[in-house]
Amino acid sequence: MATLDEQGSKSARLTLEIWHPDCWTxxxxxxxxxxxxxxxxxxxxxxxxxxxxxxxGESTAAVESLVDATRRSPLTSSVSEMQRRYEFEHHGLTSGYTTKELFVEYDPSNTISDGLLSQGFIQDAPVRVRNGLEYWSVFVEQADRDELHDRLDVIREEYDADISVTKIYSHETRTQDVPRRVDALxxxxxxxxxxxxxxxxxxxxxECTTRELADAAGIAKTTLLEHLRKAEAKLLNPKPVDSPRSL
Incomplete structure (x- = not known):
């Protein structure tokens, strides 16, 4: 887990792990x-x-179950399936999974995006949601660590949210494009x-063997190595990654 104490007074890119109440996702x-x-x-x-x-998800049945749960949720107003669009496959976010594109309407009072924006946290990549948690990649302008702590505390209090900083990239690291390559995985x-x-x-x-890592991931060693090789190839590729659309 990253800490804000690692970040000085400079622009930064953060990954935030967020839970807040009354959120259908x-x-x-x-x-x-x-x-x-x-x-x-x-x-x-x-x-x-x-x-x-x-x-x-891993199967059509799993994805259909998720879509049904979204339709049944009292926090959504309407759910429509959309035709798959190439540009949202291009970044590889869901490569290897069964997918469905959804158009969902819901109450804006049950989202945290306005709260993040009001405190200067600008969304920098698609939001990932899994296991009942949101993962936001955000960019923030000049601010020291105490100010960032205070800004996050304002959002926590206003939205009754749990917010953890899991990654911090300084402006200098960002210019090297490493964070952007992670988004390509x-x-x-x-x-x-x-x-x-x-x-x-x-x-x-x-600190761990390949076998131990495979056991922790719950997959075969050969599958683990395949995922790691592909991830490492993308991370080491110097070709710039296109900027994803913002939420």
Missing amino acids: LEVTEDAETGLIAHTVSNGTDGRVKGHFTAY SERQREIYELACEQGYYTWPR
Whole structure:
């Protein structure tokens, strides 16, 4: 887990792990082996938020169950399935999963996006939702660590939210494009890569073996190595990654 004490007075990119009440995306993914990618939203003239989401999972049945739960949720107004669009596959976020594109309408009072924006946290990538948690990649202008703590505390109090900072990239690191390359990983590649980092797989000496990492991920060793090889190839590729659309 990153801490704001690692960040001085400079622009930064943060990854925030967020839970807040009365959020349909968190409720429908909490006990499911599925997830959501939030691409774009807009405020309608009827006062509702209208958003484009990708539902993904290991099987068609799992995704259908997620879609049904979204339709049944008292926190959504309407749910429509959309035709798959190439540009949302291009970034590889859900590569290897069964997916459905959804257009969902819901009450804006049950989202935290306005709260983040009001405190200067600008969304910098699609929002990932899994296991009842949202993962926001945000950019923030000049601010010292105490001010960032205070800004996050304002959002926590206003929305009764749990917010943790899981990653911090300084402006200098951002210019090297490493964070952008992480965004190019598929959801599964990202999960495995981040697990490897957390378990000390890339430290010297290594703190876990490939077998131990595969057991922690709940997959075969050969599958784990395939995910890691593909993730490492993307991270080491110097070709710039296109900027994803913002929510």
